[in-house]
Amino acid sequence: MSMSVLAGRITDTLTTTFGRLRNVSDTGTAVGVWGLIGALFVWAALAETQLLVVGIIVGSILALGAIGLTLIYGILRFANFAHGDMMTLGAYIAFFAYISGGSIGPLSFGFGMILAVLGAAAAIAFVAFASDRIVFRPLRLRGSSPAILAIASLGVALIVRATVLLLWGPQPHRYVSGIQFARDFPFDTKIKPDQIFIIASTFVLIALVYLVLYRTKLGKAMRATSDNADLARVSGIDTDRITMWTWWISGALVAIAGVLLAVQSQLTPDMGFSLLIPLFAATILGGIGSPHGALIGALVVGISQEVSTGLDLPFPPGWGPGYKPAVAFFVLIVMLILRPQGLFGSKS
């Protein structure tokens, strides 16, 4: 049997098997997927408590990026590959704006960081909006397809990353040098004060985003536009204004995500780009276009990535933290097979 015939057979078998799996009722797959997620959380909490904590930190940073990505997809209907590099630029702008000195309580940084974060959020909100005005909006008005917009966003990503390289060089930077010691917490976990700051601030921000999206007129109009832009216009919603707010909000959030990511490790020119796969995995997992889906998806991806490093697997060879991006891919593939519309997505 030639290789191509064999490959064809394997593909056929896989397709029918997965086809059958997918034909299981909608509630069936939903229950199955939620069951898997629940099992992951419980197992992680019992067996790998320390890694679970790290996973929640990573997951909550991812969530800030994923919410913006899902909003842009929902409202403008394209995958924005520049989102990761906006995160990088945000972190570097805070690095530029950070006036070191002093520290807030046990944290490694001083009040200057709060100002730097706000500055970075405002700057990236503006840069993201500018990218729309200069690149995406003209393409939209010409009636370009989502694929063209996505490729254009890859171009924006390259420009942003090249700018970071030009201005700050390829070497890693840190906001604050020195080592911060972790403190002991119940259940044998060690957490640094900075990490508590990260979790607290992401949850406050996510709560704020939730309030905006579900309790304000602007947020409801954003969700309405994401559901059906034509009907939104017919209802009298100025969708241009909604688009503008979408860029501002998602830009500000992803900039803060970048700063928090760099606070807990360091700044490198590819820090945001390397998070693109986990970010997309999180949005697709939650159901693309769904903000609370992005939050749950980000936590699942973050936790499974971190917890996987604690596993002692004989295969693949050299199993270790280097496989983290592969874990995000794996989670993504499993989800696409079982429930392509994601946790909160609609079937159509």
Next chain:
Amino acid sequence: MTAVLEAKRVVSGYGEVEILHGVSLTLNENEIVAVIGPNGAGKSTLLKAVFGLVSVRGGSIHLMGRDITNLSPDRIVQSGMSYVPQTENVFPSLTINENLEMGGFVRRDGLRDRLERVYGLFPDIASRRGERASRLSGGQRQMLALARALMLDPQVLLLDEPSASLSPKMVDSIFEKIAEINRGGAAILLVEQNAREALSFSNRAYVLAMGENRFEGEAKGMLDNEEVGRLYLGA
């Protein structure tokens, strides 16, 4: 009778294709006017052109004496006219209440009062206001779509095939609702595939074919007209 909506020799279409080759119609105060005709006659395109969803290349559209030709939909909706598309006419992931709030998006005040008035008209959906619209049945969805369009208390309502893909029983109750809305003071222009049903409760009707006016007159007598019956109603 005063005309609230007047389309004069409207030319419109998509891209290179011209669909409407100069269609005219008038909608008077308190009237229900049906636009009927075979598939591809340009009925839906006419409503879209009137509402600014496809561009008008020739002719003019006046709403209560004001020229609204090629105004954007979000401006038109503020001048007292609302539109219910044929399909995808609710926001599925929003709750019923949020759907209606979006219908009243441009309202500056009186949103609460209007909400209660509209719920009063549609008791079926009033009891489910916190639920997502995606959970509604086809008929209830259509009710919600009508309710959303009423949030601005429009003087003119455009309906694109309100009875499409509904059960016969639902069709009757939708048409009853439309008649009730009309008695409340809104002039209604509707496009229907279901010509017999539409003509039975409309005042006047226009027959469109190939993007042109073919026939117009009192709705009641129209079914008896041999030419109309044979050519456009499949009778």
